[in-house]
Structures are given as C-alpha cells and as structure tokens.
Amino acid sequence: MDWEFKEIVEAHQLTKAGFEKEVLDGAKPVTLRGFASKWPLIKSQQTSPEALIGYLDTFYSQKPVVTWLAPREEQGRFFYNKDLSGFNFSRKQSHLTECLKAVMSVDKGNVNFPDVYIGASALSEFLPGLKEQNPNPLVPENCDANLWVSTRSLVAPHIDMSDNIAVVVSGRRRFTLFPPEQVVNLYLGPLDFTPAGQPLSLVDIRNPDLERFPRFAEAQKHSQSVVLEPGDAIYIPSTWWHGVEALDDINLLINYWWNSARQAASPYQTLIHALVSIAQLPAAQRKNWQELFNALVFQLERPAMEHLPEEKRGPHRQLSPEMAQRIKAYLKKSLI
Numbered sequence: 397m398d399w400e401f402k403e404i405v406e407a408h409q410l411t412k413a414g415f416e417k418e419v420l421d422g423a424k425p426v427t428l429r430g431f432a433s434k435w436p437l438i439k440s441q442q443t444s445p446e447a448l449i450g451y452l453d454t455f456y457s458q459k460p461v462v463t464w465l466a467p468r469e470e471q472g473r474f475f476y477n478k479d480l481s482g483f484n485f486s487r488k489q490s491h492l493t494e495c496l497k498a499v500m501s502v503d504k505g506n507v508n509f510p511d512v513y514i515g516a517s518a519l520s521e522f523l524p525g526l527k528e529q530n531p532n533p534l535v536p537e538n539c540d541a542n543l544w545v546s547t548r549s550l551v552a553p554h555i556d557m558s559d560n561i562a563v564v565v566s567g568r569r570r571f572t573l574f575p576p577e578q579v580v581n582l583y584l585g586p587l588d589f590t591p592a593g594q595p596l597s598l599v600d601i602r603n604p605d606l607e608r609f610p611r612f613a614e615a616q617k618h619s620q621s622v623v624l625e626p627g628d629a630i631y632i633p634s635t636w637w638h639g640v641e642a643l644d645d646i647n648l649l650i651n652y653w654w655n656s657a658r659q660a661a662s663p664y665q666t667l668i669h670a671l672v673s674i675a676q677l678p679a680a681q682r683k684n685w686q687e688l689f690n691a692l693v694f695q696l697e698r699p700a701m702e703h704l705p706e707e708k709r710g711p712h713r714q715l716s717p718e719m720a721q722r723i724k725a726y727l728k729k730s731l732i
Contacts, residue, residue, distance in 0.1 A: 567647030
C-alpha cells in the first residue's frame, strides 16, 4: 500500500483486568507485540515448517476442513467474480495437515497450483486440546478459537459482530483497519450475497481504484495499519472494518471472537430487518424512526425508561437468559 496511515497503538504485558479497563473500554484497536511468543505452537514454527505441521497433527481430529481454491491470476484475492454473480474461487473438503504439506512443498513457480484459503476452523472441532496448550488469558474461558490458513492472500475489509483477538502463528500479516463511521466511504458489496456472511468492501486496498471509488480517499485518511510477525496479536473491536493481507507463501493465524454483553439476537440481523421494514419508508417517517432508535436503542442523551421501576423496564432491564428467550419467541412469532 502506498498511502499514509496511522500506526495502530501498541500495548505490552496486559493482564486481563488491564486489558478490560485500558483496551475494551476504549473500543479502539491495539497491537499486542510478542503476545504468544511463549506458545508451544509458536516455538514449533520457529523450528521448521515440518515441526509446525507435526505439532498440529498431534491434535488433528482428521475431520476435513472447508478449503477455498483460487486461480493464481486472482493474485490471492478471494472475492467476487467480475459481475458479482458468483465468486472467483471454488470450495472443497481437505485434510488439514496434508493440505499444509502440499502448500509448503509446492514449487512456487507452479502456476497450476491454486492459492489456498482455510477460514474459521474451530479448534474444538478440528484441533481439540490445542487451545489449552496455547492459552489466551485475555478472553473468556468459554471462548472458542479458530484456525485460519492461507497462501499469499487478501481478504477485503469487512466487519465482525464480536470483539476479536487475532494471533499470527506463521507468516506475516498486514491488518488495515477503518473506524465504523467510514462505512460510507468503503463501497460495500451485496449484503445478501457474501463469501462468508459479512458484507465486504469492493475496494482492492492493495491498489485502490479512486476513479471508480473516489470516496475511498477519505477512508484512507482515517485508516490504521500494522504488519504482524509470528507471536504478535491484534485486538479488533466489534464493527471496525478490517482488511487482512497474508504476505508470505504460507500463513497461519488463530483468532478468538466473543461478546462482552449478553445479546438476544444478532445486531446484523436487526440491520437486515430494518432494511426491509424501515429503509423504504418516506423520508419523514424514516426521520421519526431515527428519533425513536436514538431515544430507545442508542440512548444518546440519557438512559431510556429510567423513570420506570426496574422490574417494569422490559427489554431495557439487565438481560437474563429467560428474558432473552421471551424476546426471541416474540420476534419469531411477529415475523411469521
């Protein structure tokens, strides 16, 4: 990338309490240099690629993983095809460690060997026990972890609904982040047709076409970026846009998603529902609904329903599992 960006702030030797106070409360991205440097997993990759594969294989459940394959001419960009009618990659089931061996042994000049991408494979399912030997003290105990594997690749800027810590295991990765308010300058692709569930920016951040996407120049001014080495980690707050570029021939990463607050439903599902129930209303009605959302949901000026006794505040009360189930049942019935 040849534009100027802000370097992501670094934090060192954080305890869980310090992480929650200094990082989570601020909801800003943070780089955690050397976060996992003592993991056996990191030490194995420092020994050799074969040692890394051998270490992973001691945990592997032998279940096949979903693997994306893209022709070399796509230059590692796993994305849409030209008219957005499909994708530029195919999917197949692969044996994880055999796939890694193949990627590591292939002649890099072999243009017939595709670029490979394995995303979000839960450790509890595919590599049980790995998480326990390589602990992350900053996330909740019941937080699952996921393995990501790729050749040189680029994932377009997208958002996650959850907070995220991503730990680089092998290879280098460049993370490029944009704050939530830059969504208007990122030129999103279809919301109802995505490679992995989240909406993507259509801009190729390695070589942005500012004639086609002129507002992206404003997003560039607000971007933050960092290149992580094995053992480094990054905290990405919920709803921050992030593009991820794998810079080496083989790249492994482990990430953790979690929500700090109890939720009865996905905010993204709420957004989609709002698009079909509010977005097509006349402008004056949309403005009225905006006022209601500001008062009751975003609570920009004061807590909603604070004038009522606690037990009468309904969904504005502390959300218990029972209340969450009642809300889900109400929503399910109302959508029929």
